[in-house]
Amino acid sequence: MPYLIGNPRGQLIELPSHYGLDDWPQYQFAREFQCTMPIKAPSEGMAVFREEFDAAWEYGGLWVAVWHPFLAGRLARAREIRSLIEHMQRKGGVWFATLEQIATHIQTLMDCGQWTPRRDTIPYLEGPIPELGDAPGGQPVR
Numbered sequence: 001m002p003y004l005i006g007n008p009r010g011q012l013i014e015l016p017s018h019y020g021l022d023d024w025p026q027y028q029f030a031r032e033f034q035c036t037m038p039i040k041a042p043s044e045g046m047a048v049f050r051e052e053f054d055a056a057w058e059y060g061g062l063w064v065a066v067w068h069p070f071l072a073g074r075l076a077r078a079r080e081i082r083s084l085i086e087h088m089q090r091k092g093g094v095w096f097a098t099l100e101q102i103a104t105h106i107q108t109l110m111d112c113g114q115w116t117p118r119r120d121t122i123p124y125l126e127g128p129i130p131e132l133g134d135a136p137g138g139q140p141v142r
Helices: 042-059 075-091 099-111
Strands: 003-007 010-014 119-121
Touching: 010 099, 042 075
Parallel strands: 003 119
Antiparallel strands: 003 010
């Protein structure tokens, strides 16, 4: 669900994704990051995206995937993305939009009073982030 993040200086519309919709856990293998999970076959990796899409479609949810060109851009994986998009088109009733278009739509709904999203207020710091050990009240941070 989209929501607002803001403080007294302004706000932005957050269009959240989920780690399950990121290609990193499906295809990334990097010893230097201690990320040594077995790489999945493109069809197996894309099954996660398809099932998440089908649930979002059924319940009318927002579906935002994260595909890194150096991971999902490989030929066999890109072929699976094309297959997924064709699946989405066959389902019908899907709006393919940029994040900017979605945020503009959300803003329009808010402006005309049709929808009020949750708002999370974040702190606004008046100065630099305190150094370690400078906790409020003079207590050392351990």
